[in-house]
Amino acid sequence: xxxxxxxxxxxxxxRVPAHAITHRDRVDLNGRWDFQLLPTPMSTLGxxxxxxxxxxxxxxxxxxxxxxxTNVRMPFAELxxxxxxxxxxxxxxxxxxxxxSWAGRRVVLHVGAAESLLLVRVNGREIGTSTDSHxxxxxxxxxxxxxxxNELVLTVVKWSAASYLEDQDQWWHGGIxxxxxxxxxxxxxxxxxxxxxxxxxxTGHGALxxxxxxxxxxxxxxxxxxxxxDVTATGPxxxxxxxxxxxxxxIPPELEGLDxxxxxxxxxxxxxxxxxxxxxxxxxxxxxxxxxAGRVTLRMDLxxxxxxxxxxxxxxxxxIELLDADDTVLETVTERIGFxxxxxxxxxxxxxxxxxxxAGVNRHDFHPRTGRTLTRADLERELALLKRHNVNAxxxxxxxxxxxxxxxxDEYGFYVFDEADIECHDFASTLCDDPGx
Numbered sequence: 001x002x003x004x005x006x007x008x009x010x011x012x013x014x015r016v017p018a019h020a021i022t023h024r025d026r027v028d029l030n031g032r033w034d035f036q037l038l039p040t041p042m043s044t045l046g047x048x049x050x051x052x053x054x055x056x057x058x059x060x061x062x063x064x065x066x067x068x069x070t071n072v073r074m075p076f077a078e079l080x081x082x083x084x085x086x087x088x089x090x091x092x093x094x095x096x097x098x099x100x101s102w103a104g105r106r107v108v109l110h111v112g113a114a115e116s117l118l119l120v121r122v123n124g125r126e127i128g129t130s131t132d133s134h135x136x137x138x139x140x141x142x143x144x145x146x147x148x149x150n151e152l153v154l155t156v157v158k159w160s161a162a163s164y165l166e167d168q169d170q171w172w173h174g175g176i177x178x179x180x181x182x183x184x185x186x187x188x189x190x191x192x193x194x195x196x197x198x199x200x201x202x203t204g205h206g207a208l209x210x211x212x213x214x215x216x217x218x219x220x221x222x223x224x225x226x227x228x229x230d231v232t233a234t235g236p237x238x239x240x241x242x243x244x245x246x247x248x249x250x251i252p253p254e255l256e257g258l259d260x261x262x263x264x265x266x267x268x269x270x271x272x273x274x275x276x277x278x279x280x281x282x283x284x285x286x287x288x289x290x291x292x293a294g295r296v297t298l299r300m301d302l303x304x305x306x307x308x309x310x311x312x313x314x315x316x317x318x319x320i321e322l323l324d325a326d327d328t329v330l331e332t333v334t335e336r337i338g339f340x341x342x343x344x345x346x347x348x349x350x351x352x353x354x355x356x357x358x359a360g361v362n363r364h365d366f367h368p369r370t371g372r373t374l375t376r377a378d379l380e381r382e383l384a385l386l387k388r389h390n391v392n393a394x395x396x397x398x399x400x401x402x403x404x405x406x407x408x409x410d411e412y413g414f415y416v417f418d419e420a421d422i423e424c425h426d427f428a429s430t431l432c433d434d435p436g437x
Contacts, residue, residue: 014128112178
């Protein structure tokens with residue numbers, strides 16, 4: 001079996017699906033860790049350990065592997081998907097203790113970013129792997145924990161097949177560059193949240209469409225409640241239901257003989273149809289394609305809402321609660337939401353019905369002393385400086401920036417063009433332009 005760092009298709013194993021929920025019951029694992037820098041991923045660990053600050057790239061902490069700057073060219077001569085034989089590999093080790101109050105709860109390890117391939121081991125057990133140097137990787141480690149002290153080992157391989165996708169005009173580093181922590185949830189928990197907040201500039205009203213995913217063990221007696229300002233919406237948590245075709249008595253007599261699949265696809269395609277057919281099409285969709293277990297959709301109308309713009313970045317607190325049958329709150333998540341409508345009309349970029357001018361910059365995660373690792377205070381100073389120079393937009397060239405950065409751009413007022421970590425600069429004409437790769 002080939003090593004995972006040489007496999008182009010490898011994106012991770014054992015990972016928790018990506019999500020937009022912030023769980024607050026945490027144990028911080030940032031700080032000083034034991035560390036060894038090996039010449040290759042296959043090298044044997046030595047007897048002696050040094051120490052390193054996490055988060056922090058080893059390329060910025062005095063070890064025998066320095067940062068490399070390239071624009072288009074890769075920093076090594078191999079061709080995709082090969083990686084150099086000399087491939088610096090950092091082994092990070094630390095002990096941790098799980099709070100007694102977490103007994104019986106689900107425990108998840110969060111690694112904010114690791115460049116470029118991460119391997120996770122807890123108490124000697126292989127937990128999982130991950131690529132993408134600029135996205136968080138999470139792993140359910142509940143099964144690997146033991147009472148009292150535990151040992152966590154995070155091994156980071158600097159070069160992998162994914163490095164070709166991540167090639168861009170940048171400094172190359174190696175290490176764990178964003179926060180590491182544990183968080184706990186109940187066996188059933190808020191798994192993900194999508195919030196689409198619209199604003200109608202003609203009426204001054206806002207509309208919020210929410211999709212909440214309840215994960216773990218969704219049960220019919222559970223409820224999701226959302227609250228923003230003085231508006232509240234609730235919805236039951238659906239269990240898994242079997243797909244079923246409509247019975248004959250579900251269809252009005254005047255529509256007998258109608259093909260239910262044809263009606264369903266006509267509705268999806270937006271084809272014109274008599275008004276009496278639309279509720280039938282909606283009922284067919286609900287029967288034939290039931291919502292996944294745990295998915296709750298809510299809509300909230302908010303009259304006279306203050307909208308969000310870069311000049312007036314108004315944010316509103318959204319509270320999502322997971323309730324048991326007796327209204328006991330099992331979990332609460334709080335997010336800040338801005339209401340705005342972005343559209344292009346007659347060649348103009350409009351925000352809330354008004355044309356705007358973009359004065360933007362490209363941005364890397366960069367600090368002269370810590371490389372890619374920035375504190376919240378660093379980010380605030382950076383955004384305040386951009387505001388003073390009348391910048392109102394940021395392109396995250398060329399990868400997702402850390403979540404704190406996006407929270408602060410909401411707060412300070414910036415339009416953000418978020419990019420994926422797939423520029424593939426040196427091999428754009430072969431990897432990116434070849435539909436077979």
